Amino acid sequence: MISMKSIRKAYHTGRVEFEALRGIDVEIENNEYIAIVGPSGSGKSTLMNLIGCLDTPSTGEYLLEGSAVNRMSHNELAEIRNKKIGFVFQAFNLLPYATAFENVELPMLFSGVPGKIRRRRVDALLKRVGLEDKRENKPTEMSGGEMQRVAIARALANNPKLILADEPTGNLDTKSGSGIIQIFDELWQAGHTVLIITHDMNIAKHCQRVIKLKDGLIYNGNGMPQEETAAA
Secondary structure (H helix, E strand, O other): OOEEEEEEEEEEEOOEEEEEEEEEEEEEEOOEEEEEEEOOOOOOOHHHHOOOOOOOOOEEEEEOOOOOOOHHHHHHHHHHHHHEEEEEEEEOOOOHHHHHHHHHHHHHHHOOHHHHHHHHHHHHHHOOOOHHOOOOOEEEEEHHHHHHHHHHHHHOOOOOOEEEEEOOOOOOHHHHHHHHHHHHHHHHHHHOOOEEEEHHHHHOOOOOOOEEEEEEEEOOOOOOOOOHHHOO
């Protein structure tokens, strides 16, 4: 599903260059359940932004289902983000004055899904995350755990194959966070590919595989970065 080879990402501030990713290789198959872990500044969020087509690499090649992402136009990238990838963020990113129903419906509006289908699917998704009785509530009328459930339902609106979650339990208490991880477990079991960015190894234990990042490099099970392993 995902193939990234020799990926580097550099940011420029005036004459200063900061290389957030320093040449990484990643292969992800359909229906994998993966945690991407590492300390602050390790490159986790940069990697998620690249995988999610929110940004493009400085060098290297990224293939998503066989298509070269780094050669796509802005419109093509926007279509992929809308139809193939579902995003879940730590800060929920819900529209504050829209109801739960309207927040979940939004991606389908952008995709031109007919109204009757939208309404039926939103109701089904809210039921799936246990919030069928909150469809008319706005974010200010919900708990953090409920808001994150709405965000997950919204991520599923266009039935994407890939779910990207960036610290999805970071703003939640332990009980609410456990409920959110259970939903991700169920999504993986239902056939989705799920990638969770986290610093919490208890969350990583739920996943099939853990990708460890440090200083913009992926480290293997022996604690060595990819570039040193390749040179050995």
